[in-house]
Amino acid sequence: MKILNIVGARPNFMKIAPLIESYRAYPHIEPVLVHTGQHYDEKMSDLFFRQLGIPEPDMNLDVGSGSHAVQTAAVMTAIEPVLQDQRPDAVLVVGDVNSTIACGLVAVKLGIPLIHVEAGLRSFDRSMPEEINRILTDSISEIFFCTEQSGVDNLLDEGIAPERIHLVGNVMIDTLLRNREKAEASGVLEEMGLRPEHYAVMTLHRPSNVDDPGAMARIIDAMDSIQRDMPLVFPIHPRTEANLQRFGLSARLHGMENLHLTPPSGYLDFLKLTANAAVVLTDSGGIQEESTILGVPCITLRENTERPVTVKVGANQLAGNDTTRIIEAYRRARAQERAGWAPPPFWDGKAAERTVAAINQWWEESYGKPRESGEVSASAGI
Numbered sequence: 001m002k003i004l005n006i007v008g009a010r011p012n013f014m015k016i017a018p019l020i021e022s023y024r025a026y027p028h029i030e031p032v033l034v035h036t037g038q039h040y041d042e043k044m045s046d047l048f049f050r051q052l053g054i055p056e057p058d059m060n061l062d063v064g065s066g067s068h069a070v071q072t073a074a075v076m077t078a079i080e081p082v083l084q085d086q087r088p089d090a091v092l093v094v095g096d097v098n099s100t101i102a103c104g105l106v107a108v109k110l111g112i113p114l115i116h117v118e119a120g121l122r123s124f125d126r127s128m129p130e131e132i133n134r135i136l137t138d139s140i141s142e143i144f145f146c147t148e149q150s151g152v153d154n155l156l157d158e159g160i161a162p163e164r165i166h167l168v169g170n171v172m173i174d175t176l177l178r179n180r181e182k183a184e185a186s187g188v189l190e191e192m193g194l195r196p197e198h199y200a201v202m203t204l205h206r207p208s209n210v211d212d213p214g215a216m217a218r219i220i221d222a223m224d225s226i227q228r229d230m231p232l233v234f235p236i237h238p239r240t241e242a243n244l245q246r247f248g249l250s251a252r253l254h255g256m257e258n259l260h261l262t263p264p265s266g267y268l269d270f271l272k273l274t275a276n277a278a279v280v281l282t283d284s285g286g287i288q289e290e291s292t293i294l295g296v297p298c299i300t301l302r303e304n305t306e307r308p309v310t311v312k313v314g315a316n317q318l319a320g321n322d323t324t325r326i327i328e329a330y331r332r333a334r335a336q337e338r339a340g341w342a343p344p345p346f347w348d349g350k351a352a353e354r355t356v357a358a359i360n361q362w363w364e365e366s367y368g369k370p371r372e373s374g375e376v377s378a379s380a381g382i
């Protein structure tokens with residue numbers, strides 16, 4: 001069984017790493033890895049491959065940046081000949097980025113079954129590009145792997161047959177647990193002069209926060225208050241950095257004495273930073289989940305989350321981008337007990353193993369025994 005696996009943007013890399021490793025237990029599964037090149041900077045891409053031990057991609061489509069239409073179309077145009085040439089039995093996509101829907105759409109139109117890992121998550125906010133990507137990807141996938149019960153419930157509500165849905169846990173948490181010890185060896189705290197549990201970490205890149213100068217300014221006001229209370233580390237996404245300059249807000253950040261403004265962090269340094277932080281503030285999806293497992297209170301700078309289990313267990317608060325609400329949430333988080341909550345079910349480091357076992361079983365049940373290499377699958381009508 002040949003499975004073509006897609007990665008494109010930074011949050012995909014942590015999700016694919018344990019899957020690629022788990023395929024090794026199934027010698028008849030031949031994984032092919034394709035990087036769309038949606039993220040391409042050393043610090044947004046290559047560094048993650050090296051640190052997570054992900055093999056060099058078999059192909060890089062080098063699509064780069066662009067508007068949503070330009071980027072999505074570029075991925076679609078570039079992946080089509082690859083799928084026609086490779087003739088995989090299935091295409092596996094993770095998460096909700098533009099590369100996910102672009103490759104999924106091309107695959108199903110070529111008759112290739114689509115596997116979606118991290119399926120069913122919904123923010124119910126259609127102004128988020130990722131929400132559109134999630135809904136569309138799930139509407140064309142054949143088999144669904146969910147990180148939390150809400151994902152299962154959302155798919156059932158959308159009419160997906162229960163036998164196609166698998167609650168397997170969180171492959172990104174597999175990566176976190178595997179790298180926890182390695183990350184502790186990072187010297188990043190010493191380099192920045194930080195004491196464990198005496199600093200906060202923030203990340204910001206959502207269009208709703210960083211493409212709007214008003215929202216950006218309100219968040220910066222909150223950052224100013226927080227950094228007066230304790231050091232605030234802010235590894236800055238290229239999109240955010242470009243916008244801060246465009247809006248004339250960079251000088252304000254540079255003037256904050258207790259703010260550590262850094263380039264995007266590698267995986268291990270960032271894991272060390274979050275694991276030892278007093279509080280994490282973010283608009284990322286994945287970081288809400290990582291801080292839940294690391295036992296660090298999280299404040300999400302959004303009005304909603306597609307990962308409601310993080311709020312339900314008590315690890316995460318939603319604060320939007322209003323200055324007062326962020327500061328109030330920060331005070332509550334400071335008063336909160338670390339790790340005072342139970343981890344969500346199946347976030348135990350074995351999600352990739354469960355996923356690959358289920359893929360193998362699904363394949364054997366739906367498409368018969370694994371095909372001989374070179375033979376074209378009946379399902380892949382290409």
Ligand code: UD1
Binds near residue numbers: 040044099237
């Ligand atoms: C993308 C995903 C988002 C994910 C995020 C993680 C979509 C719709 N969005 O958002 O879900 O949470 O990745 O980072 O797919 N840039 C660089 N170097 C890079 C990559 C990007 O400089 O290696 C800059 C470019 O100016 C680019 C901008 O960042 O235009 C945005 O990149 P893009 O991939 O379009 O979206 P992200 O905001 O990163």
